[in-house]
Amino acid sequence: QVPLVESGGGLVQAGGSLSLSCAASARTFSAKSMGWFRQAPGKEREFVAAIRWRGDSRVYGDSVKGRFTISGDNAENTVYLQMNSLKPEDTAVYYCAADSQVRVGVPRLSSSYAYWGQGTQVTVSS
Numbered sequence: 001q002v003p004l005v006e007s008g009g010g011l012v013q014a015g016g017s018l019s020l021s022c023a024a025s026a027r028t029f030s031a032k033s034m035g036w037f038r039q040a041p042g043k044e045r046e047f048v049a050a051i052r053w054r055g056d057s058r059v060y061g062d063s064v065k066g067r068f069t070i071s072g073d074n075a076e077n078t079v080y081l082q083m084n085s086l087k088p089e090d091t092a093v094y095y096c097a098a099d100s101q102v103r104v105g106v107p108r109l110s111s112s113y114a115y116w117g118q119g120t121q122v123t124v125s126s
Helices: none
Strands: 004-008 010-013 018-024 033-039 046-052 057-060 068-073 078-083 092-099 120-125
Touching (some): 004 120, 018 033
Parallel strands (some): 010 120
Antiparallel strands (some): 004 018, 033 092, 046 057
C-alpha cells in the first residue's frame, strides 16, 4: 500500500473557498493519475476531479465544473484541489486517490484507483 496523506478541509460558509492537498508518501511510487472523490452521508462516492500527468489532462465532475480546480506536481506525487464558490451540497468527506496504471484517458471511476487517502471532512454552512 502507498499511503496518501491529505490535508486541508474544514468548515466554511457558502460562497467561500477551501483548498485540499494530497501527497503520496512513498518515494518510489509513481502515480500516472491522481484524483479526488467525495462521499456525503447516505450517498455513493462521487467523482470530483482528476489529473493525468501525461499530457496534463484534467477532468471534472459536472457538479463542480467551473468552481473547482485540480492541479499538482508530478515529480512530488502531489495533487491539490482548489474549491471556490462552495455550496452546502459540497459538504462531504473528500478522498484523494492515485492510479499507477497507464490508461488512455483520465480515470473517473473509483475502481480505477488502487490507492486512497483516509479522507478529510469539508463542511459548507448555509
